[in-house]
Amino acid sequence: MPLPTPNLYPAFNIVRLSHVELAVTDLAKSRAFYVDTLGLQVTDETADTIYLRAMEERGHHCIVLKQSDRAEARDLGFKVFSEDDLDRAEHFFKAKELPVEWVERPYQSRTLRTRDPHGIPLEFYSRMDRLAPIHQKYALYKGVKPLRIDHFNCFSPDVDQSVAFYNELGFRVTEFTEDAETGRLWAAWTHRKGGVHDIAFTNGLGPRLHHVAFWVPTPLNIIDLLDLMATTGYVGNIERGPGRHGISNAFFLYIRDPDGHRIEIYCSDYQTVDPDLEPIKWDLKDPQRQTLWGAPAPRSWFEEGSTFAGTEPRPSALAASPIIAP
Structure with missing residues (x-):
């Protein structure tokens, strides 16, 4: 089948991928892997959740580890250009008869949650809490x-x-x-x-x-x-x-x-x-x-x-x- 013609003017403006939540069965083991071995930075931590970012990122997190009885992937997160784009996104997904809900997410502005036609869970936001830059704090660099x-x-x-x-x-x-x-x-x-x-x-x-x-x-x-x-x-x-x-x-x-x-x-x-x-x-x-x-x-x-x-x-x-x- 031929590739579709690139759509340069979509219904709403996605900037980039942003983050993912992974359900893990042993949070301590996952922390040792992602933090001590890979070298991601902890930006917040509770008894059942760890928020992580990489060295160049200014947003609060790019990966969320959540304690669970079952290992699975949860929402794939994307940043949109503006709050208006979130409203346009809601209209787009409703018109496709795909599920739409507004959800509260720590460290994010209002967040739209939906799924693609195959069932991949997606969430969209326009603003995430910004953190101080650490890309020149070389003492923090470790792992990969x-x-x-x-x-x-x-x-x-x-x-x-x-x-x-x-x-x-x-x-x-x-x-x-x-x-x-x-x-x-x-x-x-x-x-x-x-x-x-x-x-x-x-x-x-x-x-x-x-x-x-x-x-x-x-x-x-x-x-x-x-x-x-x-x-x-x-x-x-x-x-x-x-x-x-x-x-x-x-x-x-x-x-x-x-x-x-x-x-x-x-x-x-x-x-x-x-x-x-x-x-x-x-x-x-x-x-x-x-x-x-x-x-x-x-x-x-x-x-x-x-x-x-x-x-x-x-x-x-x-x-x-x-x-x-x-």
């Missing part, structure tokens, strides 16, 4: 030295439908994988902020959260994290990499937190600000699509993900299979 949240990747049961819907929201495709036999999308990378992606979609049982990614300064930070994880009891949490993606050109590492939520550590992609930038097409069977150096991803990378609260995943509409490592 995460600078900012970069993107979400979600399993979708129908990537063509996901791309069409998020195109209506103004997300532009930068790169995509097409199944040569059917002409359908197997995966697509879409953005608002001028990077390769704010949210990507991968064919599979879904919707589920595939991973959350953090941007780091250099590939050497990833090497440092690998050495740290290998000597502090986390060697089994290393899933894939390090390597360089063909898609996005990014240097990457995939790791799993204590509950199995997948985190990507990511750097070295490219800028996509021009509104007429042409998407890059990849064939599903091209071994350099996954990794420029040719190494295929493990089966877990294609099959395992975090379920979204309140949404039952369903099988994908596309049966095509990528190259999988033995």
Whole structure:
């Protein structure tokens, strides 16, 4: 199916991805992983919740860890340009007959909660409490030295439908994988902020959260994290990499937190600000699509993900299979 024409004037203006809430089953173990190992900064902490931000971020949080009996992904958060955009967003989602509610969120202005057509929980806000800059407080840098949240990747049961819907929201495709036999999308990378992606979609049982990614300064930070994880009891949490993606050109590492939520550590992609930038097409069977150096991803990378609260995943509409490592 052809890609939709980029929508440069959407119904409301999304600036970028912002944050995600992850339900975890042992908050202390998750704190040790995200704070002591990855190096995210605690901005608030209660008996059942930890708010975290990365080193360049001025907003109060980019990830919320919430104690729960069940590990799952909750709302994906996006920042919009203005309060008026929230009202326009409410009108847009109501017109699509999708659920809409106004919710209270700590450290955020009024927040609109909804779901996309496949059931991914989304929330939108225009203002979050601002914190003092810490990007030059180098004594705080530790772990992988995460600078900012970069993107979400979600399993979708129908990537063509996901791309069409998020195109209506103004997300532009930068790169995509097409199944040569059917002409359908197997995966697509879409953005608002001028990077390769704010949210990507991968064919599979879904919707589920595939991973959350953090941007780091250099590939050497990833090497440092690998050495740290290998000597502090986390060697089994290393899933894939390090390597360089063909898609996005990014240097990457995939790791799993204590509950199995997948985190990507990511750097070295490219800028996509021009509104007429042409998407890059990849064939599903091209071994350099996954990794420029040719190494295929493990089966877990294609099959395992975090379920979204309140949404039952369903099988994908596309049966095509990528190259999988033995």
